[in-house]
Amino acid sequence: MRNIFLVIKREYLVRVKKKSFLIMTLLAPLLFVGFYATVIWVALGSVDKKTVQVLDESGLFKKEFKDSETLKFVYVDSSIDSAKATFKASDANALVFIPKNVIREPKGVRIYAAKNVSMDLKSEIEKVIEKQIEDIKLSEAGITHKILEDSRVNVSSETISLSEEGEKTSSSGAATVIGGICAFLIYMSVFIYGTQVMRGITEEKTSRIVEVIISSVRPFELMLGKIIGVALVGLTQFVLWILLTTALTSATSAVLSSRMPKDSPQMQQEMDMIQKGMPNQNMPGGNVENPVAEVLGAVNSLNIPLILGCFLFYYLGGYLLYSALFGAVGAAVDNDADTQQFMLPITLPIIFSFVFAQFVLRDPDGTLAFWTSMIPFTSPIIMMVRIPFGVPAWEIALSMVLLVLGFMGTTWLAARIYRVGILMYGKKVTYKELAKWIFYK
Amino acid sequence: MNIIEVRNVTKEYSNHVALDDVSISIPKGCIFGLLGPNGAGKTSLIRIINQITGPDKGEILFDGQLLNQSHISRIGYLPEERGLYKKMKVGEQLLYLAQLKGLSQKQAMEKLKTWFVKFDIKTWWDKSVSDLSKGMQQKVQFVSTVLHEPDLIILDEPFSGFDPINANLIRDEILELKQKGSTIIFSTHRMETVEELCDYIALIHKSKKVLDGPKKRIKEQFKTNSYFVEYKGNLNGLENNYQILSEKELEDGYRRTTIHLDENTSPNALLSSLLPTVEIRAFGENIPSMSDIFMRSVNEVPEA
Numbered sequence: 001m002r003n004i005f006l007v008i009k010r011e012y013l014v015r016v017k018k019k020s021f022l023i024m025t026l027l028a029p030l031l032f033v034g035f036y037a038t039v040i041w042v043a044l045g046s047v048d049k050k051t052v053q054v055l056d057e058s059g060l061f062k063k064e065f066k067d068s069e070t071l072k073f074v075y076v077d078s079s080i081d082s083a084k085a086t087f088k089a090s091d092a093n094a095l096v097f098i099p100k101n102v103i104r105e106p107k108g109v110r111i112y113a114a115k116n117v118s119m120d121l122k123s124e125i126e127k128v129i130e131k132q133i134e135d136i137k138l139s140e141a142g143i144t145h146k147i148l149e150d151s152r153v154n155v156s157s158e159t160i161s162l163s164e165e166g167e168k169t170s171s172s173g174a175a176t177v178i179g180g181i182c183a184f185l186i187y188m189s190v191f192i193y194g195t196q197v198m199r200g201i202t203e204e205k206t207s208r209i210v211e212v213i214i215s216s217v218r219p220f221e222l223m224l225g226k227i228i229g230v231a232l233v234g235l236t237q238f239v240l241w242i243l244l245t246t247a248l249t250s251a252t253s254a255v256l257s258s259r260m261p262k263d264s265p266q267m268q269q270e271m272d273m274i275q276k277g278m279p280n281q282n283m284p285g286g287n288v289e290n291p292v293a294e295v296l297g298a299v300n301s302l303n304i305p306l307i308l309g310c311f312l313f314y315y316l317g318g319y320l321l322y323s324a325l326f327g328a329v330g331a332a333v334d335n336d337a338d339t340q341q342f343m344l345p346i347t348l349p350i351i352f353s354f355v356f357a358q359f360v361l362r363d364p365d366g367t368l369a370f371w372t373s374m375i376p377f378t379s380p381i382i383m384m385v386r387i388p389f390g391v392p393a394w395e396i397a398l399s400m401v402l403l404v405l406g407f408m409g410t411t412w413l414a415a416r417i418y419r420v421g422i423l424m425y426g427k428k429v430t431y432k433e434l435a436k437w438i439f440y441k
Numbered sequence: 442m443n444i445i446e447v448r449n450v451t452k453e454y455s456n457h458v459a460l461d462d463v464s465i466s467i468p469k470g471c472i473f474g475l476l477g478p479n480g481a482g483k484t485s486l487i488r489i490i491n492q493i494t495g496p497d498k499g500e501i502l503f504d505g506q507l508l509n510q511s512h513i514s515r516i517g518y519l520p521e522e523r524g525l526y527k528k529m530k531v532g533e534q535l536l537y538l539a540q541l542k543g544l545s546q547k548q549a550m551e552k553l554k555t556w557f558v559k560f561d562i563k564t565w566w567d568k569s570v571s572d573l574s575k576g577m578q579q580k581v582q583f584v585s586t587v588l589h590e591p592d593l594i595i596l597d598e599p600f601s602g603f604d605p606i607n608a609n610l611i612r613d614e615i616l617e618l619k620q621k622g623s624t625i626i627f628s629t630h631r632m633e634t635v636e637e638l639c640d641y642i643a644l645i646h647k648s649k650k651v652l653d654g655p656k657k658r659i660k661e662q663f664k665t666n667s668y669f670v671e672y673k674g675n676l677n678g679l680e681n682n683y684q685i686l687s688e689k690e691l692e693d694g695y696r697r698t699t700i701h702l703d704e705n706t707s708p709n710a711l712l713s714s715l716l717p718t719v720e721i722r723a724f725g726e727n728i729p730s731m732s733d734i735f736m737r738s739v740n741e742v743p744e745a
Contacts, residue, residue: 003541006537006540006541010537014526014528014529203526203527204526207524207525207526207527208520208522208523208524209524209525209526210524211493211518211520211522211524212518212520212524212538212582212585213538213541214493215491215492215493215513215516215518215520216513216514216538216541216542217541423488423493423494436455440455
């Protein structure tokens with residue numbers, strides 16, 4: 001027991017002290033926060049207004065171009081030639097010319113600018129003109145503005161899940177996002193940390209230190225110590241990421257909100273969402289019924305402690321199951337280059353479960369979802385996809401028991417390959433050979 | 442009292458027998474040479490003593506007890522293929538290895554300080570192993586082998602990779618450890634080392650023990666009753682009970698001849714028959730070298 005603890009300690013410290021660990025741990029949250037900060041910064045930074053001159057010969061758009069935060073419209077009233085001349089002398093950014101017969105010939109609209117006109121500006125202007133022409137044509141056809149308003153409805157359905165605890169508002173959108181994120185994290189960590197275990201074992205084998213170590217430690221203790229040590233490294237990284245990201249986002253948003261114009265409610269809303277770690281959705285104002293409250297409500301409707309608990313369990317379970325197999329591969333070969341041939345059967349089920357996850361997200365209670373969340377090789381990813389949608393307790397329990405049995409099985413198998421493999425050099429190992437090792441006394 | 446008793450140990454791998462009914466006794470406090478050609482089964486035996494693998498048949502006694510986990514901390518092992526964690530610092534690494542052998546961090550620290558002073562390697566503590574030369578790494582590994590003051594030290598080719606100065610340093614350490622009461626097992630091909638250091642030897646060939654016992658007795662056993670003489674003059678008319686095995690012209694005009702005596706003739710008789718004819722500079726018995734013994738034992742065993 002003392003030895004296994006010593007091994008865990010070494011494996012943990014060696015990895016945590018590495019520069020690459022420090023960089024990854026710091027860089028990931030910085031990149032994450034930096035990305036959002038840049039998005040907001042750009043949004044805030046582009047407040048310098050552009051002036052657009054409008055020469056409206058038709059007289060239909062006198063009130064339609066409204067000044068926005070970024071655009072200022074100035075109406076000019078002269079012939080097009082003199083307007084062009086004055087435009088060149090002025091510091092306006094663009095000149096819009098709307099001909100008299102614009103209703104019949106909408107293509108006659110021209111935008112003049114000193115430099116190229118941005119897509120945003122072009123589409124903004126076109127939108128206003130199109131809408132006005134549409135309105136005019138509709139009212140010519142006898143459809144009033146009132147009818148138009150009434151015909152625009154906003155449907156926002158709520159999904160209610162019926163269970164023993166009664167009705168509960170749930171949001172399949174939030175469940176999909178959370179399930180997807182969990183599945184992805186488990187998928188990534190099984191790969192990253194499983195490979196670390198494999199590398200560590202090959203390193204011990206090729207540097208020949210393994211013979212010294214196993215003259216003091218039983219091979220099984222060495223293998224298990226390494227697996228647990230790396231698992232703790234993974235947990236440390238997760239915890240640090242969560243803490244750092246939270247700290248950085250609140251700090252960044254504090255800085256940004258002090259720079260923000262107070263009269264910009266939409267910005268404020270976006271900031272709120274970012275503070276709460278929500279994706280930055282662009283909402284057309286007024287069309288959605290209080291979206292922030294809706295998203296928050298959906299998140300609250302999920303059983304967060306259950307999801308977190310299960311995430312931890314399935315991360316550890318999945319990692320233990322696969323890292324034992326990765327470890328066996330590391331022990332069987334002489335160097336990293338030879339690992340490829342044995343990697344495939346291990347990586348296939350992981351990749352498959354990630355692919356299955358896409359289907360399960362669409363049908364979280366189907367037959368495929370049920371079976372793949374029971375089989376230990378796919379359950380860590382698939383079950384995490386299903387849990388945010390709600391899974392009966394007995395299914396979770398059964399899947400957990402099977403996963404525990406699964407990793408006990410793979411660890412046993414790996415230990416048998418490991419103890420023979422680490423002392424085997426210069427031999428091209430085949431599957432037949434591996435099978436023989438398993439049945440050695 | 443024997444520190445190690447190997448009793449009828451057999452070890453089989455899937456396609457060959459590594460050890461075939463081998464029994465060896467290793468007395469306490471000696472330097473024991475474990476000899477044999479490549480692939481004879483030496484490493485298999487060493488791994489069994491280290492409990493890296495177990496025997497298929499037979500048993501091993503350590504200090505009178507059946508070999509078990511508690512003996513691990515009393516053994517120090519330097520494998521032939523040396524290895525350390527390349528990226529780990531020398532100090533940390535030695536502390537780790539010592540702790541695995543059952544020392545507390547504090548004990549390990551104290552003992553390490555003595556060794557670092559002794560070998561004058563204080564500046565290495567914070568260096569990565571990969572920054573050390575091969576010879577330096579060997580030194581570090583030697584320290585890790587003996588740090589916990591084991592009763593039994595198993596050294597597989599301990600001098601390979603050392604320059605003569607460091608080899609001497611290590612040899613002196615080995616002798617000092619023997620003085621302190623440790624038993625040392627050498628596994629080696631280098632017969633001069635065996636000649637110089639070993640008290641006992643065992644020879645394994647083709648998975649079987651072919652020879653063992655005190656070095657002196659074995660040499661006695663392999664004597665051929667032949668004598669060499671270095672002389673000036675003409676060696677003629679020796680009687681029939683003398684048989685000349687070889688003759689060599691030396692650079693300074695002397696000749697060196699090896700003469701075999703039959704069982705009933707004493708060396709004195711040879712001398713007295715030589716004295717009248719030649720001028721003798723040196724005379725002595727031909728003691729077989731370890732290398733002769735090795736070659737003869739290995740070649741005598743019929744091919745399986």
